[in-house]
Amino acid sequence: MPSAISLRGVHKAYGRNTALDGLDLDVGQGEFFCLLGPSGAGKTTTLKTVAGLEQPESGTVSLDGTDMTGVEPYDRGVAMCFESYALYPHRSAYDNLASPLRSPRYKLPAAEARERVGAVADLLGIGALLERPVGRLSNGQRQRVALGRVLVRPARAFLLDEPLSHLDAKLRQAMRAELKAIGAVRRTTTLYVTHDSVEALALGDRIGVIREGRIVQTGTREEIWHQPYDTFVARSFGRPRINLLPGTITRDGGFVSADRFFEIPRITPAPGPAHSVRPPAPGTRVQIGVRPRDLSLGSSVLGPGGIELVGSVYITEVLGRATEVTVRLGAQHLSLVVPRADAAGLRPDAPVRLSVRPESLLLFEADDTEGPGRPGRRVTG
Numbered sequence: 001m002p003s004a005i006s007l008r009g010v011h012k013a014y015g016r017n018t019a020l021d022g023l024d025l026d027v028g029q030g031e032f033f034c035l036l037g038p039s040g041a042g043k044t045t046t047l048k049t050v051a052g053l054e055q056p057e058s059g060t061v062s063l064d065g066t067d068m069t070g071v072e073p074y075d076r077g078v079a080m081c082f083e084s085y086a087l088y089p090h091r092s093a094y095d096n097l098a099s100p101l102r103s104p105r106y107k108l109p110a111a112e113a114r115e116r117v118g119a120v121a122d123l124l125g126i127g128a129l130l131e132r133p134v135g136r137l138s139n140g141q142r143q144r145v146a147l148g149r150v151l152v153r154p155a156r157a158f159l160l161d162e163p164l165s166h167l168d169a170k171l172r173q174a175m176r177a178e179l180k181a182i183g184a185v186r187r188t189t190t191l192y193v194t195h196d197s198v199e200a201l202a203l204g205d206r207i208g209v210i211r212e213g214r215i216v217q218t219g220t221r222e223e224i225w226h227q228p229y230d231t232f233v234a235r236s237f238g239r240p241r242i243n244l245l246p247g248t249i250t251r252d253g254g255f256v257s258a259d260r261f262f263e264i265p266r267i268t269p270a271p272g273p274a275h276s277v278r279p280p281a282p283g284t285r286v287q288i289g290v291r292p293r294d295l296s297l298g299s300s301v302l303g304p305g306g307i308e309l310v311g312s313v314y315i316t317e318v319l320g321r322a323t324e325v326t327v328r329l330g331a332q333h334l335s336l337v338v339p340r341a342d343a344a345g346l347r348p349d350a351p352v353r354l355s356v357r358p359e360s361l362l363l364f365e366a367d368d369t370e371g372p373g374r375p376g377r378r379v380t381g
């Protein structure tokens with residue numbers, strides 16, 4: 001079966017600004033695909049190119065296997081929701097939701113249109129606001145109307161650009177769950193743009209990480225989390241961020257930190273495609289990656305082969321039921337997230353023992369001018 005959405009070698013520049021730099025992307029039929037990247041990475045341009053609102057200078061966009069070159073946006077059969085939503089402010093929320101269904105393309109019978117609008121409005125929690133002019137709704141409510149305008153349409157694909165960005169945290173979380181449920185029920189292919197990694201992990205059947213107009217890595221949440229392509233991808237997921245500790249491979253295949261403050265006797269990179277390269281040679285400059293939730297206080301959790309580090313408490317910060325503890329390890333700061341009770345007795349400057357299972361360590365090369373470090377890209381002797 002051809003991909004629902006396929007981009008090949010897409011180039012798009014605005015004057016001297018390259019927005020898409022040979023972008024390749026495949027979204028499967030019925031898939032909920034999240035495109036994640038920092039501001040300016042090319043996310044919106046990707047959506048607009050799929051929708052036909054921007055023409056690439058080179059490369060192709062295909063929908064269901066058909067090349068869309070020269071096909072007008074209206075004829076592409078995709079429904080797009082922008083972050084800056086275009087609604088009719090003087091018309092009611094109901095009218096705004098129903099108007100796409102009155103277009104000659106759908107011309108749904110009135111009763112069916114009413115039913116569709118009602119169902120989408122209930123799903124988005126705006127059922128009670130339908131009579132109100134959109135100009136008199138809050139930003140968050142307007143955003144839900146804009147999203148509703150997309151979801152009411154029968155479409156071959158939904159293109160959603162940060163559709164939850166104006167909602168408060170609680171509503172965002174609730175809407176995420178709803179969106180996931182709609183996706184599952186409708187099985188309509190969805191390309192969803194976000195710069196929020198939590199959202200991408202929660203929603204995406206697969207995730208594509210975009211940087212400077214190119215896809216850096218595509219994968220399931222497990223692949224992206226456990227086998228990040230490089231330190232840029234590793235840093236993009238998880239709050240607090242992954243710890244990256246610079247150092248060198250020792251003669252015995254261990255790791256010594258750049259300031260020689262601590263050593264890890266043996267580094268065994270986790271198996272998997274990204275790590276199947278041979279271990280770096282002694283002297284190679286590398287970075288050890290360890291996620292804050294994979295570190296524990298004390299040595300009690302250590303099974304055989306566990307790794308222990310000794311540092312001093314720098315600062316603690318309560319995050320709800322957990323506490324983030326920042327530990328000074330020589331010149332490095334290392335962050336860990338532990339149950340609040342475990343961190344209760346910690347005082348600044350007190351010595352502290354940390355432990356981590358060896359399989360939780362990720363090994364990257366040093367970041368350099370060629371880009372973020374990858375697992376064993378240029379292993380040198």
Ligand SMILES: Nc1ncnc2c1ncn2[C@@H]1O[C@H](COP(=O)(O)OP(=O)(O)OP(=O)(O)O)[C@@H](O)[C@H]1O
Nearest residue numbers: 014017018019038039040041042043044045046195
């Ligand atoms: N109409 C335009 N004119 C000139 N430059 C543009 C235009 N639209 C986008 N760009 C540039 O193209 C690049 C990609 O922009 P794009 O909006 O696709 O990024 P994005 O990942 O969606 O960012 P954000 O998360 O901030 O919305 C940026 O450098 C941006 O400044």
